[in-house]
Amino acid sequence: MKKSNDLILHIFIFVTAQLAWFLLLGLWIYWYVTNYILLNKVGGKISPQIITGTTNIIALVSGIVLLVMLSISMSLIFVYLNRQLNLTRLYDNFIANVSHELKSPLSSIQLYLETMHKMPVPRDKQHEFLNLMLKDVKRLNHLINSILYLSSLEQKKMVKQVTYDYYVYNADSIIRQVIGEALSEFKFPGKSVSIEGHVDCQCVIDRNWLKIVIKNLIDNAVKYSPNKAQIDIRLSTGTKKFYIEFSDQGVGIAPRNQKKIFSKFERIYNPASPNVKGTGLGLYWVKQIVAYHGGKISVESAGLNRGTTFKIALPIYEVSKKRYINRLLRLSKKYKPAMKVSDE
Amino acid sequence: MNENTAILLVEDEDTLAIGLEFNLSAEGYRVTRAADGLAAVEQIQSSLFDLVILDIMLPFLDGFAVAEKIRAKDPQTPILILTARTELKDRIRGLEIGADDYLTKPFHLDELLLRVKGMLKRKKWYKQATEIMPVYRFGDNEINFDNFTCRAGDKTVHLTAHEAMLLKYLIDHENKVVSRKELLAEVWNLNSDIETRTVDNFIARLRKYFESNPENPVYIKSIRGVGYIFRSEPSQNS
Missing domain, CATH: 3.30.565.10 (Histidine kinase-like ATPase, C-terminal domain)
Incomplete structure (x- = not known):
């Protein structure tokens, strides 16, 4: 529930920021155009040589390019932020699931070792305990392998590894x-x-x-x-x-x-x-x-x-x-x- | 001496359960095992146990829910939570739901056995202490330590095992200052500085039940930097 609220908040911030940028862009163009018209009207009368239209247009275009690029980079940041959030969530899941899966066999191995350390255990029981420990070791091994395997898979080393x-x-x-x-x-x-x-x-x-x-x-x-x-x-x-x-x-x-x-x-x-x-x-x-x-x-x-x-x-x-x-x-x-x- | 002590072991991992059963039986306890939440509830309904060792991640019904069922049936059965979940919020939830102790996997066998022993001892202490005087009155409040019900003014409250034990301990040490650490050690059997907040939470709840104005308590007072003190007769000048 909380996660989806977070996402909505992020989208909201993103959309607001983009709107603000475009508003700013609009204002800027508007300001430029009105100034330009004013200058054309007034400047023509006072001193014709100050109107150098081409450089002004370059200024306008480069300003717009700058703003558009900012807006694009903001989108990129947003995309990466989302990806990162997703990774964090995966990581949390990983910790929760895997730590449990690792700790269960580990604690039973520890229990049997401590038991055998603490008191004399009858032979048949010893055998049973050893088998149970081996089973847990196998389980641990399998889990560790699948995690390592996963990471090699993620790194696209598939061609040689698999x-x-x-x-x-x-x-x-x-x-x-x-x-x-x-x-x-x-x-x-x-x-x-x-x-x-x-x-x-x-x-x-x-x-x-x-x-x-x-x-x-x-x-x-x-x-x-x-x-x-x-x-x-x-x-x-x-x-x-x-x-x-x-x-x-x-x-x-x-x-x-x-x-x-x-x-x-x-x-x-x-x-x-x-x-x-x-x-x-x-x-x-x-x-x-x-x-x-x-x-x-x-x-x-x-x-x-x-x-x-x-x-x-x-x-x-x-x-x-x-x-x-x-x-x-x-x-x-x-x-x-x-x-x-x-x-x- | 342990032969009449029945322990319910709720654990779904076979390998761990076999080892625990072996060790607890070696200590002389009678052990019954339940492999999932529903089986545990069935056992609780059908027979009496002196102590329950409870895993949290259980099939069908999780350990927290099982603990609630145990509490609903008998508020005095000690519960030891044994789980791989180490997060603080799980520990707090476990203790607040009425578990008496919380041990995380992987654990040491000796520690587990000691804690089980300690819990059974405290249960006995509580039983003996309350047998002499099962009902206690102070101010408008009347507490029945046997079934954990209290009359506070005109409302009736049900205490959890820890609330009752905490109150009992404070009453037994009336007019003496007891530190949070002491309370943690004696009531919760925990030796840790981290969880002293748990004590504060429980004290706050007791005040809510018994104080007419919990913001300005007259019976259970805080002694800044030290701990708490219980007085059955509110003093005028403090």
Whole structure:
């Protein structure tokens, strides 16, 4: 609420300042023109040689240019100010989400270490504690990696940093295969998944990345379903693209938040959501990955508590955007997988 | 001696909860765990606990809301908030909502256990102190320390646990000056200079309840630079 008020205030200041500038500009032109006319009338009679029109016009033009430039620079400042404010907000979100995600595993590791330091722990318990600590270390590692990875992504070092592992696949079989793999890696109890439909085309995909996308979407569906998660996946073919739709019966997303969810570090607070943990990076990743594949992702939800549908559109290899896709394939040949993509 | 002490542990992180349960059980407490806000409320409604360890970021219902439910049922149950949220405004909110203590993650095991012990001890002190004299009167005010209700003039007020403990402490030290630090240490179990403002906030509330003119108090007076003093008989000359 406060943030939007801030924005309105900034826009108000900006518009007022611009109006003031233009008023000043108008006054200045008016003053010049009246003076000029006066000088023409009076000066002509007294002393004709003081009228040197050309230099005066240069003065007028350079004055106007100056004022216009000031106005442009003010707009620029305004744009950058807004960008900066947005960054600050992102930073706040980052601190809030990530510090929590970092501290939770850290505090449990500390707890186990202090426990074992303090008292003799039976052997079987020791084993259990060590496993729990390893789990937390893994979680920390994953989180730190994704943050570091994000920063390299931001710096547009993509070309060398990210694996190029794109190949042409039969869309139907690769998608079913990857979904199967992603599901088998989930240990959530009580999820049920159905896959309907059929796509009959080829596609160019990096299967590791696709798996990350699918795992994130399944993870979200499980997280945001208060009861047993029911995920329905539908495959369909369009003219230039084919579609993968992910539907769940979870808490849904209010219409005004539907755009936000793909932003970096953005998390929507909903008291009904069963899980409040996360970095706010998952869907940001998903969106970026889908974009590398030349595709698009969108979200639909009838509103709160009415489920959510994510729709991924990917290009059909036979018909669309050959140039971009071929570049991916070419790069995949050139760069052997440089870095293993961690998807846990 | 701890065997009859029941602790409700509200924590949604499995790994942390397992470790805490192990340690608290090793100390001899009976531990029940709730993994989310709603489960915690269910537990609170169905059984009695001597102490609640409460996380804030919980699924379904956050810790602040759970704390309110606990307070609504029993104003005397000590609540220890254990959270990764370190911001001052969260701490203040937690304490004002009636939590007795606030510990941030990552925490030291010994510190946690000491605080739990301290809270249980204070609960016992309060119980014993109020058993002897559950109702106290001064001026137009009548305070029932057992159920935290007071009659101030013709209105009825419900005190929070901290308000009651603070008042009890002031009354027990009638006619003596007590410093903010002492109050923080004894009533809140906090050893910190930062949060002395919390004391001021609570004193201001007590004055609002019991003083006919809170701007010019007669019972709970400030001693500039030192702390507060309680007098049941308002003196004429000061």
